[in-house]
Amino acid sequence: PVLVVDFGAQYAQLIARRVREAGVFSELVPHSITAEEVAAKNPVAIILSGGPSSVYAEGAPEFDTSIFGLKIPTLGICYGFQVMARALGGTVAKTGHREYGATDATLTGNGGVLLEGTPTEQNVWMSHGDSVAEAPEGFEVLATTDATPVAAFGNADACFYGVQWHPEVKHSDHGQTIIENFLHKAAGLPADWTSGNVIEEQIAKIREQVGSARVISALSGGVDSAVSTALVHRAIGDQLTAVFVDHGLLRKGEREQVENDYVASTGVRLITVDAEETFLGHLAGVTDPETKRKIIGREFIRAFEKVQRELVDEAKAEGEPIKFLVQGTLYPDVVESGGGSGTANIKSHHNVGGLPDDLDFGLIEPLRTLFKDEVRQIGRELGIPEAIVGRQPFPGPGLGIRIIGEVTKDRLEILREADAIVREELTAAGLDQEIWQCPVVLLADVRSVGVQGDGRTYGHPVVLRPVSSEDAMTADWTRVPYETLAKISNRITNEVAEINRVTLDVTSKPPATIEWE
Ligand code: XMP
Numbered sequence: 001p002v003l004v005v006d007f008g009a010q011y012a013q014l015i016a017r018r019v020r021e022a023g024v025f026s027e028l029v030p031h032s033i034t035a036e037e038v039a040a041k042n043p044v045a046i047i048l049s050g051g052p053s054s055v056y057a058e059g060a061p062e063f064d065t066s067i068f069g070l071k072i073p074t075l076g077i078c079y080g081f082q083v084m085a086r087a088l089g090g091t092v093a094k095t096g097h098r099e100y101g102a103t104d105a106t107l108t109g110n111g112g113v114l115l116e117g118t119p120t121e122q123n124v125w126m127s128h129g130d131s132v133a134e135a136p137e138g139f140e141v142l143a144t145t146d147a148t149p150v151a152a153f154g155n156a157d158a159c160f161y162g163v164q165w166h167p168e169v170k171h172s173d174h175g176q177t178i179i180e181n182f183l184h185k186a187a188g189l190p191a192d193w194t195s196g197n198v199i200e201e202q203i204a205k206i207r208e209q210v211g212s213a214r215v216i217s218a219l220s221g222g223v224d225s226a227v228s229t230a231l232v233h234r235a236i237g238d239q240l241t242a243v244f245v246d247h248g249l250l251r252k253g254e255r256e257q258v259e260n261d262y263v264a265s266t267g268v269r270l271i272t273v274d275a276e277e278t279f280l281g282h283l284a285g286v287t288d289p290e291t292k293r294k295i296i297g298r299e300f301i302r303a304f305e306k307v308q309r310e311l312v313d314e315a316k317a318e319g320e321p322i323k324f325l326v327q328g329t330l331y332p333d334v335v336e337s338g339g340g341s342g343t344a345n346i347k348s349h350h351n352v353g354g355l356p357d358d359l360d361f362g363l364i365e366p367l368r369t370l371f372k373d374e375v376r377q378i379g380r381e382l383g384i385p386e387a388i389v390g391r392q393p394f395p396g397p398g399l400g401i402r403i404i405g406e407v408t409k410d411r412l413e414i415l416r417e418a419d420a421i422v423r424e425e426l427t428a429a430g431l432d433q434e435i436w437q438c439p440v441v442l443l444a445d446v447r448s449v450g451v452q453g454d455g456r457t458y459g460h461p462v463v464l465r466p467v468s469s470e471d472a473m474t475a476d477w478t479r480v481p482y483e484t485l486a487k488i489s490n491r492i493t494n495e496v497a498e499i500n501r502v503t504l505d506v507t508s509k510p511p512a513t514i515e516w517e
Contacts, residue, residue, distance in 0.1 A: 001027040002183070003043040007051030007061045007079050013332065013471065015049055015077065015168045015179075017371050022180045023191025027369075028335050035066040045073040045187045048080025050166060054130045055082045055092055063087075068160070073187035075114075075179075076162035078128055084162050085153070088136035095133070097147035099126035099164075102171065105143045105151050112142045112154045113186045114161045118174040124151075124165035125172045132164065159186055195377045199231065202366045206235035209364060210324060214315045217326035218304055219244040219262075219270070220396060221254045224328030224367060226388050227379040230266045231366045232326050234382060240326070241311055242268045245303045247296065248276030248412065249398030252420040261385045271311075275303045276409075283400065283407045287445075289517035292407065296397040325361045329368050330375065332471060392437035393472065401517040405444035415442040417496045418462050422488055426466070429484040436469040438478075441505075441516045450500030452493075459500030462492065466504075467514055475509040 002019050006012035006028050019026035027041070031051075038046070046067070053060045061079075065087035068074065076084035082092045103126040107115055124145075132150040135141055139160070143152035154161040161182055167175035183189045217229040219242045229242050246255050255272070263270050282295050308322075315322045367375050379389035399415050400407050419440040426438060441463040450457040464485070469475035489502040505512070 001025045001041065001043055002045045002047060002189075003027055003029050003033075003038065003041060005029055005031050005033065005046065005048045005063070005080065007031045007049050007063075007083075009050045009052055009079070010473070011077070011166060011168055012049040013335070013371075015047055017373070018168045018176060018179050019047065019183065020193060020371070020374065021176070022183050023193050024183050024189050025193040025369075028331075031061045031063050033067075034064050035070060038064075038067050038072070039070055043072055044189055045075070045183065047182075048074065048076040048083055050078030050080065050127070053079070054094070055079070055086055056094065056130065071158070073159035073182075074161070075182045075186075076160075077168070078164060078166055081153075081162035081164050082128075082130060082132060084160065085132040085136060085150070088139070088160070090132055090136035090139070090150075090153075091134045092130050093133040094129070095131045095147065097131065098129050099145065099147050100128075101126065103145050103147075103165065105145050105165065107143050108141050111152070112140060112161075113156060114154050114163070114178060114181050115142055115152060115174075116181055116185065118177055123171075123173045124163075124167075125169050125175075126165050128164060132162075154186075156186070161186060195374065195381055198370070198374070199234070199378060199381060202231055203235040206232055206364060206366060209362070210236055210239065212320060213239070213323035214311075214320050215240045215324040215326060215364065216308060216311060216322055217242045219258060220328075221250060221258050221388075222328075222394055222396075223372070223379065223389060223391055224330060224375060225326075226258075226262060226328075226384055227375050227382065228326050228328040228365070228367050229268060230379065230382045230384055232364055233266055233268045237267075238269055239320075240269065242270045243273065243304060243307050243311075244270060245273045245275055245300055247279040247300065247303070247398065247400075248409070249279065249296070249400040249407070251394065251399065251423075252416045257385075257387060262388055265383045265385055271307055273303050273307055275299065278303065279400075280407065280409060285406060287406055289401060292400055292517065293397050296400050300396070323362055324364050326364045326366075328375075329365045331367075331369050331371055334368055390432065392432075392435070394437070395515060401515055402439055403442045403444050404446075404516060411442060411444050414460070414496055414498045415440065415462070418442070418492050418499060421491045421495060422464060425484060425488045425491065426480070429481065431466075431478070431480065431484065434468060435466050435478050435480075436472065436475065437514065438464060438466040439515055440464060442499075448501050450493075452500065457500045459498050461501040461503055462499050463503050463505050463516070464488065465514065465516070467509070469509075469514075472514060475514055477504075477506045477508060480504075 004016045016026040086092050105124045107120045131148045135153040139153045139155045145151045152163040167178040219225050233240050422440050443461045466478040467475040468478045
């Protein structure tokens with residue numbers, strides 16, 4: 001793999017994704033990694049990410065500089081560029097000139113292999129205080145800016161390169177070219193990491209892991225479980241049974257999509273559990289968000305366990321016990337839980353298919369190394385319908401945490417209709433790519449006066465919460481065109497009798513979260 005060393009900035013995951021977009025497999029590692037650990041991973045290249053601090057700051061993230069002695073092609077970015085400069089004998093100075101945001105960079109000559117094919121003057125995205133004042137011996141300066149005499153450098157013999165700016169962000173005009181130049185031209189790596197190869201590789205691995213045992217999988221209706229289930233099915237066919245719990249908190253058409261379209265396109269053997277009454281029974285009278293989440297999580301596991309036990313008994317009777325459970329864990333989950341960065345538990349997220357203690361299952365997690373966009377691509381190649389693969393993230397507790405107040409069947413029905421209209425109109429307006437997700441929230445305990453026809457109404461408001469995001473950790477509210485908002489508002493107030501007001505949430509995350517509960 002290409003190792004992306006994470007110095008604690010949010011840019012590291014983005015770099016890892018850009019490397020994969022260039023067709024090369026990448027893996028994130030913490031900056032505390034030692035030279036031996038790096039050597040053991042046998043990387044084909046290393047990229048040092050940006051970081052929040054100055055190399056001179058107290059508590060600045062450290063790095064085992066003997067890693068440079070391993071002679072692995074290396075690209076330093078921003079903080080990583082400065083770490084590299086300092087370790088190899090250059091100087092990093094506090095110039096007092098901060099550069100932040102869009103900056104003009106000028107290539108020296110043709111910019112070397114790293115900047116080859118990009119224009120002499122280009123717009124790059126900067127975010128730094130210190131600067132590299134002198135490149136290490138043996139290095140050529142490849143670009144400069146007004147404030148930074150050494151904005152990029154390279155040593156072609158050692159295959160060491162660095163840039164002060166952030167080529168991984170879309171605001172840097174030729175960022176992806178630079179990353180590809182480093183990978184393909186400087187380090188000589190072929191672009192052979194494709195979703196087709198990932199599928200092949202995973203199928204072989206799953207077959208080996210499972211043998212002739214049986215496997216179950218919990219389908220949530222979301223992208224991750226849909227793709228992991230389909231992938232496992234592709235590997236072992238009817239040794240797999242998928243279980244879908246309908247908790248009554250789903251969106252309009254979701255169950256049908258899973259039961260009809262998903263099954264038709266994948267051939268997965270599916271059992272649906274009707275659990276609406278049980279869930280709504282336990283949610284009656286509950287308004288506290290965390291309590292709702294706990295109840296939904298617990299009931300989900302109960303419903304799933306019940307079917308699981310039945311299947312286990314059946315399998316035992318037939319002499320091929322169930323030994324594995326499929327989970328749609330993604331790479332960001334793995335990185336976050338292994339990173340130990342002490343992120344506060346803001347909301348108790350629950351993932352489907354929590355393991356009961358007394359059942360001894362192994363886990364199959366075929367998406368563990370993948371990012372969401374890669375998972376979608378694999379889903380498409382497996383033939384899963386776009387309506388499922390392209391689906392926006394939807395929380396496990398479903399509409400239950402989008403009704404502010406008690407969750408009841410009637411309220412769910414109202415919200416389901418409004419939500420369907422919003423999804424329809426956003427898709428019709430071509431906004432699906434721009435919008436990460438758009439929760440529709442029913443303020444069920446709030447009423448306001450309206451007028452419709454000749455009559456006074458006293459109905460509920462809904463809140464539209466369209467957000468743009470790369471990873472849901474941070475988000476900004478999406479500037480949806482007024483005409484689209486007008487259409488949504490018109491349709492909802494006309495078509496959903498109990499709603500007489502449509503409002504827009506214009507808060508970023510932080511300080512707000514994406515969901516309201
Ligand atoms: P927040 O509201 O914390 O949401 O900004 C971040 C992302 O996570 C989704 N979300 C959940 N997903 N179970 C899930 O599987 C949950 O309990 C849950 N709560 C929030 C949310 O939709 C957004 O994409």
